[in-house]
Amino acid sequence: MSGAAGLVTMLDRIGAGDRDSLKMLYEATSAKLFGVILRIVIERGEAEDVLQEVYITVWRKAAEFDATRASPITWMVTIARNRAIDRLRAKGSRPTTSLDEAAEVRDAAPAADTMIDTANDAKRVDAALGTLDPKHAAIIRSAYFEGLTYEALSDREGVPVGTLKSWVRRGLMRMRTVLEA
């Protein structure tokens, strides 16, 4: 069983109460989700708590997963990001990395995660981001990966919130144009 179709099958079975499928799903996706969570919740123990919450949520909400509306990995990443952002916001502030560090992570080796079929899409998104002003692309990555609000990004970058929003929206609209071309 591999790829997105395999994940869909696992989620279907989990929705029907199959524990073994939850274990399989965990083995296939936990490293990726842990990586995503660690970008947002830096403290490792807390990130582990969040990861645990994510799979408990997946177990309980698997029956709500609708493969016609989202890819399985998008659905799970959304849960992971939301949980991690909740944790982050509940704590108040966090140390923020600079854009230079964010750029370093971008260059890190991609995960050898064969269960997740987004490698080609990722190259396309990366290429699309590459067409943007590097600063705008970095802001989009920061918002997405670090769970920072516009306000927090605005403080960190010393740019008015309105300007920042406009960069992000312009950037994403442009990305979409490139991706749909």
Next chain:
Amino acid sequence: MTELDDMPDGSDAALALDFALGALDGAAMRAAELRLRRDPVFARDVAHWQDQLSPLVDEVRGVSPPRQVWTSVDRELFRAAPARAAAARTQSVWATLAIWRGLAFAASGVAAVTLGLLVSRPGAAPVVVPAVAPAGKLLAASMASTDSAKAVLITATYDPSRGAVILTPAAADSSRGLTPELWVIVGKNPPRSLGVIDLKDPQAHRIPGALRAQMTGGATLAISLEPAGGSPTGQPTGPVVAAGKLTAI
């Protein structure tokens, strides 16, 4: 293709993008989550952006979590002893409900409707709701508010052909800033969330495809009050304010 001019601050298009990106602050994010569950157009916009952004995740290096995390998940969900705390919390709410389910069954004298039942105020009289009874396999449940012995909080009519529950609030919203969440309970199974709802206006609430099989005569619908955005655990965490059985009408 949405143009930038179509995406002013505060517009739905901008909100969908901001939400998918995760850049909203707490209150705005909660409001958007609620909206997401009730507004299919908004949900589609959000899904579109989430889909577009999700390949970015490939830039994140996978990090193997310690074995302990799976052990905790397994223990929390499937092992009896440590799950006791969670079960006890749920039971305090749902054991009460089971009693009242029985009462409602005993008291239902009108074929077309069930009786509203008062979970936390056993002394109050159930309220019979006259059914507007269309033909077909519609199922209805009437639920009385625990805040007011007289008022039916909400009438739920499930229409299998639409896969939606039509919720008709009959009393003022008394959720006091908490988010009402709708649940279905079949037999002795744990409650399954049908999503957060609004007690202010009549609405059609879509039931997720995979849960439609649960919407059968005899299943119990219940409403609990949850933190903004809905139960964080997937099980009811707040007080049950209303419940009633689905009955064919």
